[in-house]
Structure formats: C-alpha cells, structure tokens
Amino acid sequence: MVLLSFDIEEFDMPFEYGKEISFSDQIAISRTGTIAILDILDKYKVKATFFCTVTFAENAHDLITRIINSGHELASHGYYHSDFKPEHLLQSKLKLQEISGKEITGYRMARMMPVDEKEIEKAGYVYNTSINPTYLPGRYNNLNISRTFFIKDNVLQIPASVSPLIRFPLFWLSFHNLPLGIYKSLASWTYKKDKYLNVYFHPWEFTDLDNFDRFGFPGYVRKNTGTKMIERMENLISWMRNEKYSFGTFQDFIKMIKK
Incomplete structure (x- = not known):
C-alpha cells in the first residue's frame, strides 16, 4: 500500500x-498548493x-471539508508549525476533531523532529509518523531506528520510507x-521489500518557489x-x-496490518 501524505x-x-x-501569504500559498493536491488526487481517484x-x-x-468529503484522512501536525509544547498534542487533536467532525488518530511532528512517544500515547493517538530513519547532516541521525513500522509505548510508529540497505x-x-526514473527505482525496491511505501510532501511545493529574493530558498529546495x-x-x-x-490512508494501512 502506498501511504501518500501531505503536511498542510x-x-x-x-x-x-x-x-x-x-501570515496572509503563508496561508494563501498553502491553500493554493492544497487545492492543487486535491485536484490531482481527485483526477486519479487516490486517497x-x-x-x-x-x-x-x-x-x-x-479545504478541511473538501478533504473529509473526498474520503481522505485528516491527522494532526500540531497546533502551530513553529511552536510546540507537549500540551499541543491533545489540544490539536481535540480542535481538529471539532473542526472536521472526524476522529483524529495520527500525529506527525513538524519538521519530523523527535517527540515523546509517552506523550503521544497520553494524548490518545493510535499512530505516530514523525521518524525519518536515515542520516542527514544537521537534521536526522536515526540509523539505529527500525526502517519499518513497530510499536513503542503502545503507539504504532510508522517511519517515513527509506530504501533497504543504504x-x-x-x-x-x-x-x-x-x-x-531513479526515484521510481528506489521506490519500487522499497515497496517490494516492505510491502508499503510512506512518502510525504507539502502544499507549497506545488506552487512556484523560484523567487529567491522573496523566499531565499537554495536551488535544491526550489527545484521542480x-x-x-x-x-x-x-x-x-x-x-x-x-x-x-494500491493507495490508502494511514487508517487503511492499520486495518490491513491488523488482519
């Protein structure tokens, strides 16, 4: 199953x-990108x-209404993107449930930073997907963590996909x-080995980020x-x-692995 996800x-x-x-531009750019994503998912009938x-x-x-009405899953990415307190785990869950009318069962920490699994459990989440099990200088050093899903502190941990071996x-x-072509080859290798693929993106990637004076992004961020x-x-x-x-939500994936 392909777990396609977007951090909005x-x-x-x-x-x-x-x-x-x-702030108005922050919201406008993410809105534009989210609409583009939803249009793609509608076109290909992907959840x-x-x-x-x-x-x-x-x-x-x-857009939250459109996400829910289209059969996608809504999960928590925190209360704010650049501010975190442990109490935000429960607060964001409850507020998103209020806005969407749906139960929120999953969490992803902003920027895939570490989060206390015991606090995740206390807030009532079923799963956490805040781990990138690789090494990136200055960002991640998670080579000791399982590449594939596992249970910790009664919470299902679903790391982002990385290729086998390397x-x-x-x-x-x-x-x-x-x-x-190379990305597809790595994705195929990982999917066949793990029987699933967990890949994530952001709405602003689907907007034009080439204006260096405005955004300051290096070439590797604004490329494509x-x-x-x-x-x-x-x-x-x-x-x-x-x-x-096959494509599915994280909730679909959890049902599949419990069979």
Missing part, C-alpha cells in the same frame, strides 16, 4: 532562510492522509532532485516546484497505478 501548514519555511513572509496544523485548519475550513530517504527533497511538481506527482501516481500499487 502555515508556510513559515522562508523564516528558516532569513526571509519575512506575512491520502493530510497532516494538518490547527492554525491552517482554522484558516481553511472549506537507507536513502524517499521524502520530498529527493523527489525534487533525483531524476524521476510549481507546475513541474504537479507534472511529476501526476507522473508518479500514474506509474504506480500502472504497477498495480
């Missing part, structure tokens, strides 16, 4: 590169999971920068964004469909 959040990433961006901050959800009620990450940055990203995602999904890969 206020677009605060320019702050990491010393650029200012207004996905959206990890959402409360801040974005409060400013995009119509643990090459299959997340959004590699999708932008690798030739698509906007229209090119839409085309690449459609290409990837079409290829997966042709390969007979």
